[in-house]
Amino acid sequence: MTCQYDRGMLSRYLDNELFAPDRQAVEAHLEECSDCRSLVEQYRDGAGAIQRYLQAVPATAALRRPAVPVSQRWAVAAIAACVLLATVTVGVATETGSRLVDLVTNVSVRLLSPEDSQAFEERQTSGAERPPSPFSAFKSIDEAEEAAGFRLPRPDFIPEGYYLEEARVSQLSGADSLHVSITYRQGMSPTRLEVILVRTSARMIIQAPAEATETVLVSGQEAQLINGLWMQRPGEETQFYPEGGRRLIFTWDGGPAEVKSVTAMGSGLPILPAEELIRVAESFR
């Protein structure tokens, strides 16, 4: 092959990324030059081979849709085993304008993936078996209750249009903590209602700006209403967004419980008013 024609141009021609005059110039050259015609043929041949190379991959039965835990904002106090967990420091809020509802510690547990990246890497290099997923999703509260091993609420009242999507039980490896999240959805809308219960020997902290927090009554008991959610966008610090959701944190059956209304950031979709959340919480049976 001796022709020195610009191969970058041939490549862009193949990708259909040339404007008309350049394309016509390439086509005119190809008419005359058998070297370049053969080159283009080889590029096409290679592309087809790569396509078939990908298509030859058989499906694997080992793939499972990952379970993604819903709440990442529960902070669990440091207990001895906590060092095994992927931890992030949320920091004790000392600046004015923030208050801790229940301050214990500055260590939180992230409910992210079944393995942190270090464990993943170690397993990859040692060839160890994949651990069982610590997350399980169920289609009914009864099944989730059996997996969780403690009593779960069945709210008598759920706002109109919402249906039970799933109940998820997450176990935090290294900590004796169980996190149950029962999700109700409205069709395909990103708005959801969540009922969350955590059972742990550690104490939890919940941190929110004072102006977003108010004390309300649930069945005559004091509860915390938080108007807003913590969110972290890529490349940004965690921030409190007042419009993304509303949380009601109260005590049920001797442990912490939460009812939360969340929607997608920036969707402009309404979240449930405080009265509805309180109604759901008061209907726990």
Add this chain to the structure above:
Amino acid sequence: MESINAGWPMAQSEAALWDIYSHRVYRYLLRLTGERETAEDLTQETFLQAIRDGRRGQELPAHEAAWLFRIATNRARDLFRRRRLIAWLPFHSDRHAPTVADHAESLAEQEAVAQALSKLSRDDAAMLLLREGEGFSSKEIAAMFGLDYMVARQRLSRARERFRAEYTRMKEDHR
């Protein structure tokens, strides 16, 4: 060349996203890493991140496939970075058992593609798999690799030329 992405439905839910794209993402990662378990893990990590990004309401690109493959590519690159000490032994360490459909010719072709790709840098091989195999445009590939369009364009052309030369040679050797 006709884009093979044309007509892919936009996933309407997390389950649909998984159903539509999981195998495509997996096979790309398998060809990139050459290790089935690694590819499976990376696929799940990719979707985990995608689903979390989606739920956060983060602004997502209109082309969901490009977004998923960008996550997958970055996951694979991160892994390679972390496993620097492990040799890069891609492409042919996970040959599946031949089936009736795999006649000798297609196995020889797969072998030649594997060999030719292994002569390229990991990123260049990934770019070719994305361009030729998955049909992404060079603009989409530039975004996936965080490159300027013209830089990506040039790399793609060079990778294609390098692959062509190697692949043609492999095929002739096999004759």
